[in-house]
Amino acid sequence: MTEKRYDFSTIESAWQHRWDGMRAFAVDLSQATNPYYVLEMFPYPSGRIHMGHVRNYTMGDLVARYKKARGYDVLHPMGWDAFGLPAENAARERGLHPAKWTWENIATMRAQLKALGLSIDWEREIATCHPEYYRHEQGYFLDFLDAGLAVRKDMWVNWDPVEQSVLANEQVIEGKGWRSGADVERVKRKQWCLDTAHYADELDRALDDLSAWPEAVKTMQRNWIGRSQGCSIDFVVSRADSADKADSAGKAGSAGKADSTDKAGSAGKADSTDKAGSADDATKQETISVFTTRPDTLFGMTFLALAIDHPVAEALAAQDAGLAAFIAECRKGGTAPRGEEIEKRGYRSSLQAHHPFRPDWTFPVYVANYVLLEYGTGALFACAAHDQRDLDFARQEGLTVVPVVAPTGVDPLADPDAAQVDNEAYTGQGTLFGSDFLDGLTVQEAIPAAIARLEETKQGTGETIYRLREWLVSRQRYWGCPVPVIHCHDCGAVGVPRDQLPVRLPEDIDIGTHGNPLDHHPTWRHTACPSCGKPALRETDTFDTFFESSWYFARFLSPRDTTQGFDAKLAAQFLPVDDYIGGIEHAILHLLYSRFFFRALKQAGHCAIDEPFKRLFTQGMVCHKTIKDPATNAWIFPTDAERDPENGLRHRDTHVPLAEGASVKMSKSKRNVVDPDDIIATYGADTARLFILSDSPPNRDLEWTAAGADAIHRYLKRLYRHIDGVIDTALADGLPPATKTPEAEEATTATMRMVHTTIKTVTEDIDRYHFNRAIARIRELTNYLFVQPLSAPVYEGWMTVLRLFNPIVPHLTEELHARIQPDQLLVSAPWPSWDAEALVSPQEEISVQINGKMLCRVAYDVALTDEAVLEVVCTTPKVAQAIEGRQARRAPILVRGRIVNFILAP
């Protein structure tokens, strides 16, 4: 027979059509007895798929096909995270309607994904921009509204005055809007929020039970949730109209800068967020609540500081032009001064604070830019000696610093200098001094003691707070899901009646204007109040797109259900998602929002699940080499560079010398992107899939190399040709009859041992996501089989290779398999099991060591006793020579199948 070419493009498109035609991957969930849900994070339809997608979906496809072979009813769907800003940008730049742009991208990317031969049930495809998708999340939002989980409140946000829109923190670059370049302002605006903080405690604790999540992701979530134990303290404050009274201990400074001449006419109001009853109402004292984790350092307090947007600071500013100016100055630059530390600045207010245990001690109250409004109560008490930030501020403002914790081994009475701090705060363990009833206690003992005293005197409470706050879901954007609310002059914010959902986006919009196109639409927002019928206005905010991605995995269960978002019974069967695969960049936002969302859905009675993802796998990035022109510093396409043996790396056309840079994540700007379409056209999907799963462990970065892809393709050609030839022979002549010679029988058991060992290790490796190792084991088997003369066991070996390789190179294996069994798809064939007996070898080898140093390997019969094994080892010439005449210091250490170690005198 003539050798057939490995015609991958014909093979691949033929099998893709056949799988499609026979609905090979469609799954009827209601009939599923053995449910298993494999999901990769769904893509944003940006235009074309990239290698990161290929890696993500290839890994998921391997798992899905493997689980199907293991007998599961595998749900493996695909959809589109279709709302978002890039669609509006494209509309502005190219005059395309966001919907048109999005749907065209989806069509392109769907075709690209199909060319990869993924085992996806495309009948379940969804796009989040479809009204039949977002109508359900509008319903969920109304539920959250009813449950008090969704609220509209004043929030400090980044406001771009040119765009006339709120910006996300990451859209503020060095204090300026990322697109307009305008100075971003910090403004208060009514925004819709979901009360994620309501579940902060549970979201934190439940991480402990997510045993199949990467520790790194759980750690990131814990840090983000930011559980912090301490206490709140209500400081009594009064006006410092009279001259500063230095307290007896000289702690409260008059050392502050000159007071503002413009005293506030009235003291700030008590913080309305105070715990009820914590202030002594009878005496009508004003208090400011602070949160602290270090109440033990109260006796080292030297000042109180408020965030610039603290209600008390605002009230004071109304009476104090200097303070108002200071606050206005600080507000420039938006809410997110990321990156380098800002310069600490403060303004001394007209208030003074009283020490909870020594009411006659008073301290200045500052308004300071380094105090965060969003953390704790937006106010803090400062013990500068034991907090670096407070110390920095104190040194700058010339405030007193009073240490109260002596490091272990330091006696502050004997050596007063030793406990002093210079410009470095002491934050470690130690013993309290100069602290009244806390003296002599360790930091760990003093914290509860201080809290107890504060609680006794009703000035504070032990408390656990969280960094996690509400999730701001309002966006002043067109291309998102409309918030289903109507604002009525008389009735306030009223939810849109459920029978009027979905609130659809208008299609006739003018995207060219600044701000939110929905605001500028001539008619869309005008409607009637559902409750009183008077003219009213629709909410024009749309949801953050993380809203859509918080529940899409449930929608796949019931993608065409018009009555509900998903079916609770199916959810009970298929959720949580068994295997969820995606990039680590979603470690916090998407995954945390989804975990919140399902708790909220459960509270609203939609399902009984808390955690949406059982096992999470985070894949590494796809990297590629970069090439630069050192003269111009411009990035060069690697395909435009060639290596000249004499002159090194040169540009192919201009011949200027080039320099090879690091291998970094593929990006258009660095010109190191490899287009999946090109790879599929040149080598086929199977080559791309095998290359991307070989070598690199899935959780690490993968380096794409042209040579590697080429080598993989050569291997597949050889594999195809060889197995094809084996099948030719088997079909034409039949397999050679087994010979009964001892050598032939030994060859048979050796082959079977190899085959079954491979089945076992490959199965275990896939279960543990060690795909690169699984492939190495399969290649080991094929290397072995390539050189064996054809026999029944060798033939069986090749059939096993087809089955084991099918989830990785599905088209090639299916094509070859169809030659033997045209009536059965490999895709539906069961995974092979291994025969434990076939794994057993009559002989095993042991490593021989002398005093822990390797000497040699010795083989022996497994049936031998320990004594007999030692006998065999000791009579091996090389060993006998090494131990001859030397005295044993102890009995040899024998670990069968591993090692024997002789401990001899030198």
Add this chain to the structure above:
RNA sequence: GGGGGUUUGGCGGAAUUGGUAGACGCAUUGGACUUAAAAUCCAAAGGCCGUACGGCCGUGCGGGUUCGAGUCCCGCAGCCCCUACCA
């Protein structure tokens, strides 16, 4: 500043979880086939010394535990990622 990860040949990586370090590949070199090249096949290959048999060294660095350490413990360094005035 805080947290996490990582460090093994020229390169990607493997090592039965404390028992032959370098599986499986990439790149390389030699050979076969060919008029020649490509393709294909076979072989070599951690470093140093040696013609070979072999010997010594070797898993970022320094200690420790152990019969035995890439693996466990302590300390240090480099690189990567996340986060950041979180009181």
